[in-house]
Amino acid sequence: MAPPPAKQTMKERILETADKLFYLQGIRAIGVDTIAAEIGISKRTLYNHFPSKDALIAAYLERRFVHARPSDKPPAEQILATFDSLERRFAAKDFRGCPFVNAVAELGPADRKVKKIAVAFKESRRVWFRDRLNELGVAEADALATQLVLLVDGSIAQDLVRDDPAMARAAKEAAKVLLRNAGVDVGCAEPTVMRDKRTPH
Numbered sequence: 001m002a003p004p005p006a007k008q009t010m011k012e013r014i015l016e017t018a019d020k021l022f023y024l025q026g027i028r029a030i031g032v033d034t035i036a037a038e039i040g041i042s043k044r045t046l047y048n049h050f051p052s053k054d055a056l057i058a059a060y061l062e063r064r065f066v067h068a069r070p071s072d073k074p075p076a077e078q079i080l081a082t083f084d085s086l087e088r089r090f091a092a093k094d095f096r097g098c099p100f101v102n103a104v105a106e107l108g109p110a111d112r113k114v115k116k117i118a119v120a121f122k123e124s125r126r127v128w129f130r131d132r133l134n135e136l137g138v139a140e141a142d143a144l145a146t147q148l149v150l151l152v153d154g155s156i157a158q159d160l161v162r163d164d165p166a167m168a169r170a171a172k173e174a175a176k177v178l179l180r181n182a183g184v185d186v187g188c189a190e191p192t193v194m195r196d197k198r199t200p201h
Contacts, residue, residue, distance in 0.1 A: 010041070010045065010049060011049040011050075013039055014035065014039060014041075014049055014050065014056070015056075015059055015060065015063060017035050017038050017039050018030075018035050018056050018059075018060050019060050019063055019064070021034065021035060021038065022057070022099075023060075023064075023094075023096055023099055023102075024094060024096060026106060027057055027102075027103060027107065031053070032046055032047075032053050032056070035056075057103070057107075057114060058113055058114070058117065060099075061099065061100060061103060061114065061117045061118070062117060064099045064100070064121075065117065065120070065121050065124075067124065068125075068128050075132040075133070075135040075136050076132070076179060076184050076186055078132055079129060079132050079133075079148065079175065080172055080175060080176065080179075080186070082152065083151075083152075083155070083168050083169070083172035083175060084168070084172070086152065086155060086156070086168040086171070087165045087168035087169060087172075088165075090155075090156075090164075090165035090167065090168055091165045095159070096160075097156055097157075097160050098153065098156055100118035100121045100122065101118070101153070101156075103117075103118060104118050122149065125149055126145050126146060126149045127145070129144075129145035129148045129149060130142055130144075130145035133145055133182070136184055138182045138183065138184065139182070139183075140182065144178060144179075144182055148175055148178065151171040151174055151175055151178075154171065155167045155170065155171035158170075
């Protein structure tokens with residue numbers, strides 16, 4: 001029999017509540033009073049765990065900074081699966097876009113801590129694509145990785161405007177074109193870099 005889940009600490013409850021409210025309603029729209037009231041605690045209790053709203057915002061974004069899980073699937077399959085995951089996320093009723101982009105848009109580039117976390121997250125995703133492309137032997141992996149993250153962010157923006165999860169499918173088809181142009185055979189069960197038959201192996 002599995003042990004019962006560990007009881008949340010007050011800090012975890014505050015952060016989870018802030019995460020939900022910041023993401024769904026906006027960082028500027030939600031004050032610490034609202035978060036404290038939602039949990040049923042005083043502002044003083046909240047400030048005992050997070051000394052300022054800025055500290056709580058930073059913790060919220062760091063909580064959202066989740067690294068991609070390792071996979072034993074072929075690299076190209078992993079790349080394309082990214083867009084399948086996006087389509088599922090777009091279909092969720094609570095999808096409100098990228099929390100990092102939203103935070104920078106709300107708070108502005110002058111908020112250096114928020115921007116630093118957002119840039120680090122976006123770069124981690126770009127590096128993930130680059131690493132998969134390097135595994136495939138793609139020559140211009142760095143540039144192509146940048147193009148792929150642009151497809152990801154573009155599909156997120158389109159879905160927010162159109163409320164249409166098919167935007168992820170369109171981005172996936174564009175990703176396939178980019179991969180084919182880079183010499184990756186995306187039609188095989190295990191996509192690989194296609195080699196010129198005239199080139200000796």
